[in-house]
Amino acid sequence: MRATVNGEPLDLPEGLTVAALLQRLGVQGDRVAVERNGEVVKKARHGEQTLAPGDVLEIVTFVGGG
């Protein structure tokens, strides 16, 4: 299954949840926010939402800025 994560195309196994994706990427879920196809996926739902082919995901964090 192909999805786009932070602008990069990735091959991912079918049935992956958002939480499993983060784990696979080595990302701590409590340090990031996730948007799937333009909608925020709340942390409490990371374990429930299953990714679908063609999904566009943004995984963001706070960085320095003015």
Next chain:
Amino acid sequence: MDELVLGGHRFTSRLVVGTGKYKEFPTMKAALEASGAQMVTVAVRRLDLQAKGEASLLHWIPKDMVLLPNTAGCYTADDAVRTCRLARELQLGGENPLVKLEVLSDPKTLLPDVEETLKAARQLVAEGFRVLPYTNDDPVAAKKLEDAGCAAVMPLGAPIGSGLGLRNPYSLQMILDQAKVPVIVDAGVGTASDCALCMELGVSGLLVNTAIAGAKDPVGMARAIKLATEGGRLAYLAGRIPKKLYGSASSPLAGVIGAA
């Protein structure tokens, strides 16, 4: 107590500082502390998925500081709204988070796109955000943003990062005269005297990043800007004398020796 009340928070410091452009985190932390600021801006960006064990910005921001996520780098209302929603999710704090709304029009000038800013502001206010919008030094735009329900208006002094200081004090005066929400000068400050000047005109606060982060000694400049902001505020409250064309002697005119 002379406090700045902003979106449900009470601040004794009128300086908001940015966390961008620092060469390293320890200097940033020392500068944040030296500034006396109680709120700092942060940006929302894609996590670098290649960088493992990335140093966390938040680790270097004193815990008692309020975070003000910005939408810097957004050029459309839609991107700015999405960024604010992600910022709310990142913070996990409160239903009415403060956000600095910034929708730019052009990467060279970094001037705000007021039309998109207004569109985003209306949407964000409807979603419960407390919106602090970066805007032009235009009283009409400032009024529209205030009417849209923004918690403050943040006109620029000069383009972001330019260090040109307050280029249009007369427009700022008009914005101040009409505003019923706090007016914060965001962008353009180059050094301490710019801060004093803005505060003397009666603005409620200042947002400063590059002038501190880009200084030869950021910690020293943070302290200078803190003191200038406080000095300017005290001068505003104390009330300056009117300007006069001619001199007005400070010492008694009578009793000068040798007088007839």
